[in-house]
Amino acid sequence: MAVRLRWCEFEFHVRLVKGYYRSSRTIYTSCSSSYCAQGRPERKHKKYTNTVALPRTDFPLRLDSQKRIDRDIYLYEKCEFSTLYTWQRKHVKGPEFILHDGPPFANGKPHMGHAINKILKDIITRHKLLQGCQIHYVPGWDCHGLPIELKALGGQTNLSPVTIRKKAEQFAREAIGGQEEAFRSWGVMADWDKCYFTFDKDYVKNLWQQFYALYEMGLVFRDVKPVFWSPSSRTALAEAELEYNPTHRSTAVTVRLLMRKVPDPIRSLIPQHGLPVFALIWTTTPWTLPVNQAVCFNPDLSYSLVSIAGHSGEVYIIASELVEMLRQKLCRQIDVITTFPGGILAGASYVHPCRSERVQPFLPAAHVTAGKGTGLVHSAPAHGPEDFLVALKHSISIECLVDEDGCYTEAAGPVLRGLPVLSEGSQAVMDLLSADILHSEQLVHSYPYDWRTKQPVILRASCQWFIDTNAVKQKAIEALKTVKIFPEDGSSTKSGGGLVSQLERRPYWCISRQRVWGVPIPVLYHKISGTPLLSMSLINHLCNLVNEHGRDFWWTLPLDRLVPQAVLAEHGVALDEVEKGQDILDVWFDSGFSWSYVLSGEKVADLYLEGLDQFTGWFQSSLMTSVALRGHAPYKAIFVHGFAVDAEGRKMSKSLGNVVDPLDITHGRKDKKHGPAYGIDTLRWWVACHATQHSSVPVSRTVLEASAEAVHKIRIVVRFLLGALHDFPSDVDESLYFLDRYLLHLLYDTDQQVNQLYESYQFNRVCTTLTNFVTNEVSALYCHLTKDRLYCAPVDASERRACQLVMSRILEVLTRSVAPVLPHLAEEVYLCHPYKKGVRLFQSGVSKPLPEWHQPEVARVVNLALEVKRTLNKLSPVTNTQQLAATVFSSGETLTLLKMLQEEEHSCWSQLTEILQVSSVMLVEKRSPLKFHVELRETLQQICGRCRRFTAHSVDEPCDRCQQVLDKLRVVV
Ligand SMILES: [Zn+2]
Structure with missing residues (x-):
């Protein structure tokens, strides 16, 4: 049941009316400055409370601690977060937007870097969905590699390759489980049923096929070369696996x-x-x-x-x-x-x-x-x-x-x-x-240095497999010219330039590693000459074996099973003349081919979005492989984000002890006083506000509190709007006030601006624009100025319905605008919406403000009235300007414009009195070098006990408008 709200709850944006007592009677004018109004004792007006149309809603105002955690879980389930991806694949018919997920390493718990990455991606896909696009977003994990192998080994030596692989796989699976649970809990909309894993049989088969395709093209070769060698890891390293110690x-x-x-x-x-x-x-x-x-x-x-x-x-x-x-x-x-x-x-x-x-x-x-x-x-x-x-x-x-x-x-x-x-x-x-x-x-x-062991590396010649990057680099540099790099503020473009210069410097890419936790390089060698034996029939045979015996077959099956007679005959060698290779593929080769596994055919991703460091990693390996095999980049655009740092700007690391667990933010620390539960949406708002414009993304109590505060502000306003619509019949055709049309005009402009900011991935500016709009235009201006109409006019009066109509539009546009960042809040609005119950926002299709809302001529009229209001407020010595009668002197066009808001010379109920928030307005034609000037007097009217406006003839009676409402309600007071 909807809760009837206390009046004061909606006065958040209004300074509460306080009684003013004055003894002299003066006039204040905008030219000469003289005034005084007689103060009146404040009266208690509780007897009319039940006759005003106060907002009603069951949308909760504040959710603290456990209630917030429970609410997030409730919304996730109730609003079908987990099935949204499948739903939109089936029902949305718009153009496909492909965001190809860079696979995180399956080597640890979820951290703030994951939160930044996955939430940014989700903001983009949710925005695109609301624009009518069908989303293609398949999450993946990079499951192989040395960090996993080392952690799985835990310092043990002399283990067999199969034991190491079993332990590493178990470790990776546990890490994936933990990460996936967190990613889902953050509301990430994705194809969770069809995630890709680089250790999957099909993924491995695809890698072998791509490896062979490159080999056929002469782009993969084996040679002795000096490569970066990590004695501490006992393997060759790629450039991307180094960090330089100055x-x-x-x-x-x-x-x-x-x-x-x-x-x-x-x-x-x-x-x-x-x-x-x-x-x-x-x-x-x-x-x-x-x-x-x-x-x-x-x-x-x-x-x-x-x-x-x-x-x-x-x-x-x-x-x-x-x-x-x-x-x-x-x-x-x-x-x-x-x-x-x-x-x-x-x-x-x-x-x-x-x-x-x-x-x-x-x-x-x-x-x-x-x-x-x-x-x-x-x-x-x-x-x-x-x-x-x-x-x-x-x-x-x-x-x-x-x-x-x-x-x-x-x-x-x-x-x-x-x-x-x-x-x-x-x-x-x-x-x-x-x-x-x-x-x-x-x-x-x-x-x-080796980036994992933090030990120095050496250059050492060894026999390795290479990709001939020299042969593709010109094409790659050319392909990069058509790729857009975001953010467009110059910092990322510089890094983009770094990507080009690195491509130019890199003559070959060493893709073999001397470890066991990875995809074996599918090659046999002639024992004496070392000649590699590689053919399509061998690749096909190995693909069958992986299907039949699983991923470890390279280490478990005897040689005669690995190589069929037909393949030996093909190469003219006997079984005892060959041996199997001991190398595995570089993990950057694994992930560098993810496009070929996830995007079928010639598909190109609309976006790759990862941290800045991927310019030397995944962005580059994917570019090289796609250019080599398809002649073009795998992406149309690249978006780079920064890294989480602590309050002092230090990178988060275990050794510094400054690592923040995202769970501590969403669910709170054990000691809630030092770390309250901020909930998922605050985490998402923090990401949107801070992760897109700088290379360092600060995580501190202060920034999190600010994010929580901003989300709460929006929450208060949407709650007010929901409450205001409690008896709105949803479909009315009322003539709107200028102020109403002005708000629609602002709403249209704000929506355009916010959309453009979403499209250019400037989420920090999306947040500022929306916060400013909510605070200034919606809360302090519209909700404040129209509350008399909303609460005190007859419930079905045209002016009240017009106000509700505008508020319903504001709620709709605002909810949809914040939805990509705050999906929980947005769905919660729909859940509590008086006439959208049962509708899921993200399943409700495209809804855009109408172009006819854009009315600059209306804005001109209302802006003039707001200018008069500012002058009036400066002049007024009292907080409650309702006590005042204003006379506005003007002429010519100014007067014509003001008359649009008040046809009569004097009025207590005109649109102008609403905007100026005074008892009455007198419009007087008077030529002056100034555009207008204002005089204020204490009104002769008395305060109405019901509407609190100074529109009554006596202190004991309500004003005429309120009396009519009361008569209709047959209320005897
Ligand atoms: Zn009244």
Whole structure:
């Protein structure tokens, strides 16, 4: 049953009328300023309370703590949140809007980052649904990868691959369960019955097919290359799995290498025949010196032959531009004997720094500069991409002395064997070479770390699978030009530019990993030659096996089951000549192909929406794969959001102990005083207000309180509007006041503006626009000015119905406008709506304000009246201007406009008295340089006990209008 509300509950926006007592009688005018009204004693008017049409509604005003939690659950069930997605797929016939979900890692509990991501997505899809679009949104999870494998292992070693996979799968499933429950509870509308998981059989089969398609196109290849290698994780890493530590310390050394063959032109310049000649090199990775294979020089640089004080009987070669730097570094006198062009060094050779029996070449290379070091670069092709390319060019076979744990191998010799290269190994090398190290220094610089273990990585050559990104990057950069990147404020565009420059820098993408929790690379190898055996028939066979035996078959079935005779025959090999691959696919390869699994055919997503970091991750991997296979980007637009930070702006992390659980926000902390239950809609409002415009999204008590307050303000207003409509017959055709039409005009404009802000994903501005509209136009203006009509006019009077009609429109537009952000509140409004009971807002189709509501000429009239009102309010010394009789002097057009609001010269009941909130208005024609001026007097009328307006003839009687209402009600007072 609807609750009859107390009058004062609706006075939230109005300063309550207080009795004023005055003794003198003066006049205040807007020109001369003189007035006083006689005060009157306030009377109690309770006897009329039952005769006024107070609002009624069962929409609760305030929900605290457990009641709020219960209400969210009740609304979720009652308003069919869980079946909305299926409903709209069936019933909405508009254009399809595809938001393709970037799969979160199934590696932990739901956190604020998830809340930001999923709620932003839901705001967009719900907005699009209200615009008549059919939504395509299939949530997914990234189920493989090292973090899950490591957490599942929990420090245990020596487990079999199948045991590790079982544990990892169980861990991932539990994480997915927890995350899905939270995502659903936040009201996220999605195809929850058909989520995609990267460990699903069908997903795996699709990946193998795509892998093979790329292989057929020549875009996937296997090769030995230096790749980022994490000794702490024992696997190769992609660029996206690195984080750079700007405070990493390395020891840099300047080392001399004894030259064996000194080109004649140089030898002839040496003052004393037979002096040993040394080349000077500089490196920040002394641990790579044992695998030195060449020294690179730049033929375009000038080099000098120098003598160094304290090293008599020796001469050194260094780039001429770097002599001074060396002088400062060594604090020794250095004399330049002569200079010569770099080209002369071609054909020179030197003795290996660690192995005196080996003589190695000097090689020309363009990457050598005179920016730092010595202008002669120590080259270890196994540990540097440029070194690798030089070696490739000169057909030098690559040597690697570092194993998967980042330790020296047997081949490195007894002193170094087994030592970790980044610590003891590095020191051991420096000890070995101490006689040849001229200088060593500590260097603080930016160095790549494994983003999961937070340990430094190394570059290490190994046999890996690659995608030839070079071959697709131009197409990818071209495809990106048609992609819109939001927010459009420049910050994201900059990151978009970063995406392009990264594409340009990345020559290949290493897609193999040496772990077990992932999709096996479906390849067999020839045992001796290492040639990969890969064919469509093998892929088809493996797809059948996964159907038949499940995901672990690669590790459980014997080789003869993995490879059928037909495939062996196809490659002309016997079973005992082949072995299966031990690598799995990079998780970025898994998720990078999600478009091909979730979007059938040539479909392109309208939007990809993820955090800023995905410019180097999923946005990029998806772009590369789609461009490679389909020639275009998988998305039409990208939207990036920031990351949750604490009140001090620090990123949330377990080690800092500042992680906020979204459940603490929605359901409250155990200690409710320190963390009340804000409910789902407040969480959503917080996301909308803060997550779209900055890279840091603050989570603090203050911002959450502000969000709760804003949601509550809207709640109060919609409750008032619902109450005002309690006896509205829903369909009336009344002539509207100017003020009514003015509100429809504002409503139309606000709706247009809000829609445009939703379309450009500026949800923070959606929230501000709606809050301002609700506070200023709806609450403080319209609801305040029309309350006499609403409460005190005869219930079926045209002016009251007109007011209700406008309020019903405001409620409709406002509810629909906030609905994408506050779906619980919006559905609750419909649930308590006097004539929409049983209708679900999100299933009610498209409803838009009519263009004829837009009436600038009406706005002109009402704006003038509001200008008069502002002047009047400034002039009035009393809070309750109803005590005043106003005279407005004007002429010409101003008078004509004002007359539209009051035809008579003097009135107590005109539209103008309603807007000005006075007892009566006198309109007087008077020419003046001012547009108008106002005079105020105390009214001669008495306060009406029923309507509280000063429109009665005596203090003991109600005013004429109220008397008529009472007569009709046959109320004897
Ligand atoms: Zn009255």
